[in-house]
Amino acid sequence: MSIPSSFIDQILDQADIVDIVGRRIQLNKKGQNFWCLCPFHDDKKPSMAVNQDKQFFYCFVCNASGNSIHFLRRYENLDFVDAIETLASSVGLEVPYTKQVVEETKAKEINEEANTIYKNSLKSSDGAEAVTYLKNRGISGETAAFFNLGFAKDGWTNLYDKLLPKYSKPDILESGLFSAKEEKVFDFFRARLMFPIRNIRGQCVAFGGRILGDGEPKYLNSPETKTYSKSNELFGLYEARELNKSLDSLIVVEGYMDVIALHQNGVKNAVASLGTAITAKHVSKLMRYAKNIYVAFDGDLAGRKAAWKAVENALPILREDVKIGFIFLEEGHDPDSYINEKGKDAFNKLLENNISFSKFFLSKIKKVDDLETIEGRSKAAKFAIPLINSINNETLKQAYIEEIASICRLDFASLISSNAQKPRNAPAPSEAAKPEENSGSLLARKAIVGIFTALIQYPNLAKDRAFESIHNNEKFLFLLEVQNKYVENSEINASIVFEQIRSDQIKRLFSEALMSEIELTEENALSMLKDCLHSFVKNQKDREEILKEKYNVDHISSAERRELQQFILKKAELSDEDRVLLTNLSSKRD
Numbered sequence: 127m128s129i130p131s132s133f134i135d136q137i138l139d140q141a142d143i144v145d146i147v148g149r150r151i152q153l154n155k156k157g158q159n160f161w162c163l164c165p166f167h168d169d170k171k172p173s174m175a176v177n178q179d180k181q182f183f184y185c186f187v188c189n190a191s192g193n194s195i196h197f198l199r200r201y202e203n204l205d206f207v208d209a210i211e212t213l214a215s216s217v218g219l220e221v222p223y224t225k226q227v228v229e230e231t232k233a234k235e236i237n238e239e240a241n242t243i244y245k246n247s248l249k250s251s252d253g254a255e256a257v258t259y260l261k262n263r264g265i266s267g268e269t270a271a272f273f274n275l276g277f278a279k280d281g282w283t284n285l286y287d288k289l290l291p292k293y294s295k296p297d298i299l300e301s302g303l304f305s306a307k308e309e310k311v312f313d314f315f316r317a318r319l320m321f322p323i324r325n326i327r328g329q330c331v332a333f334g335g336r337i338l339g340d341g342e343p344k345y346l347n348s349p350e351t352k353t354y355s356k357s358n359e360l361f362g363l364y365e366a367r368e369l370n371k372s373l374d375s376l377i378v379v380e381g382y383m384d385v386i387a388l389h390q391n392g393v394k395n396a397v398a399s400l401g402t403a404i405t406a407k408h409v410s411k412l413m414r415y416a417k418n419i420y421v422a423f424d425g426d427l428a429g430r431k432a433a434w435k436a437v438e439n440a441l442p443i444l445r446e447d448v449k450i451g452f453i454f455l456e457e458g459h460d461p462d463s464y465i466n467e468k469g470k471d472a473f474n475k476l477l478e479n480n481i482s483f484s485k486f487f488l489s490k491i492k493k494v495d496d497l498e499t500i501e502g503r504s505k506a507a508k509f510a511i512p513l514i515n516s517i518n519n520e521t522l523k524q525a526y527i528e529e530i531a532s533i534c535r536l537d538f539a540s541l542i543s544s545n546a547q548k549p550r551n552a553p554a555p556s557e558a559a560k561p562e563e564n565s566g567s568l569l570a571r572k573a574i575v576g577i578f579t580a581l582i583q584y585p586n587l588a589k590d591r592a593f594e595s596i597h598n599n600e601k602f603l604f605l606l607e608v609q610n611k612y613v614e615n616s617e618i619n620a621s622i623v624f625e626q627i628r629s630d631q632i633k634r635l636f637s638e639a640l641m642s643e644i645e646l647t648e649e650n651a652l653s654m655l656k657d658c659l660h661s662f663v664k665n666q667k668d669r670e671e672i673l674k675e676k677y678n679v680d681h682i683s684s685a686e687r688r689e690l691q692q693f694i695l696k697k698a699e700l701s702d703e704d705r706v707l708l709t710n711l712s713s714k715r716d
């Protein structure tokens with residue numbers, strides 16, 4: 127499956143980056159840009175600019191940059207498809223997936239095929255015991271069919287024997303449906319009622335299997351594969367959206383049978399996290415499709431712990447426009463048993479009486495220690511600091527700071543600012559801006575930004591003869607590539623040029639130019655372009671001369687030796703002097 131590029135252009139066009147960022151982080155308009163605290167580095171003053179005209183964001187400190195897709199991918203840690211889904215749902219569009227002939231892996235195809243085999247097996251005499259089990263649990267044939275439930279027969283190679291003629295052994299092993307031991311392959315699921323897990327596109331990517339009878343483990347899930355990550359998928363989400371594309375609320379429960387029992391009893395918007403804690407990716411996905419999210423847990427200690435884990439994971443991406451509430455079931459009940467015993471209305475009553483996210487959060491803070499004592503209040507404040515720091519939404523963060531200040535009776539705001547932590551999505555050192563090593567490269571950087579700024583504002587300048595000075599020199603290839611984009615199409619959108627630049631460093635410089643607030647006249651742009659090209663070329667020449675000088679009269683480091691070699695090698699034509707120097711440099715004869 128793939129997404130047509132025309133659709134990607136369409137949502138980038140319809141979704142407004144100011145809205146996308148603004149729903150997550152407080153933005154303030156200043157000059158041509160909106161500004162906010164950058165969520166990608168430890169920011170003290172607003173360093174991130176979001177530009178509505180260019181539909182682009184850029185951080186002047188850590189150089190994080192890009193369009194709405196880039197922002198979402200990084201902020202909510204999403205893959206490309208999930209970022210597109212989020213954008214599409216924000217403007218009320220459905221992603222039109224197209225069948226792609228070449229899939230990167232056969233895993234989904236094999237899982238789909240297995241689902242068909244399991245389903246047939248449930249309908250045949252093999253599945254009689256499983257059907258009885260479902261009937262005893264009050265699940266109708268219609269519900270079983272809606273969730274595509276199936277049955278994995280007992281035996282070591284039932285599924286394997288059916289799939290082997292069609293697929294290669296490596297593909298089969300990659301599907302997550304088999305185990306291998308000493309060259310022998312056998313079925314992972316045996317004698318189990320099978321629950322297919324579908325991704326948001328409706329493709330079967332994994333299974334859960336429940337044992338019939340008393341064996342252990344009661345539930346078994348597919349292992350993680352290239353196409354299935356349990357921290358990302360929610361059982362029942364595809365099915366809930368099949369019935370209603372504009373869901374008002376979603377209920378997160380623990381198990382497959384909870385989702386199915388709720389559905390059977392008329393509550394058709396439940397999903398299950400798959401034997402794992404509720405992750406930030408889950409929360410992000412839930413917020414995409416509904417504005418009210420209820421999370422149901424058992425009322426015991428384990429349930430409370432799981433709820434708290436969900437709180438910690440949700441804090442960084444909290445939003446004002448999405449409500450999250452918790453439901454704790456009475457001892458001994460899960461949603462399945464609860465709705466079967468007390469019915470739909472009683473269950474809906476539970477939803478109505480949910481404990482809000484903030485209430486649950488603050489009650490936990492209050493329980494840290496005895497708030498009647500100074501020590502207790504300090505301890506509670508200390509506990510809250512890293513949690514509050516992880517909230518990226520500034521408005522919500524302020525609200526929590528005030529609440530905690532009054533609970534702990536101290537100036538919590540000042541504690542927060544002196545304890546600011548690195549945010550979760552802080553760039554890895556390699557991605558972060560590297561300090562410039564010398565003034566020469568700083569000059570070169572400035573010159574490149576100047577050239578890009580002129581081109582972005584006046585794309586026609588790409589045809590100017592000034593660029594001839596850098597032709598035939600590989601060292602300037604990155605500049606020529608950008609120039610070419612504008613020569614080919616002077617109407618090209620800057621964010622598309624950005625998308626096509628391969629080097630991260632050049633991308634950063636291009637972003638800097640894109641967010642530049644200088645407004646140039648065409649005449650000024652041309653002279654800036656010429657000056658910058660000139661100074662850039664000169665800077666490169668100077669560097670070569672400096673290195674040669676150093677080589678001739680002084681010691682040269684191995685890094686400098688390589689740099690000088692590169693300078694010479696990249697020339698279109700070599701002089702005799704260059705040739706000699708090159709030979710000497712390669713033979714290390716100093």
Ligand SMILES: [Zn+2]
Pocket residue numbers: 164165166167169173174185186187188189190
């Ligand atoms: Zn930053």
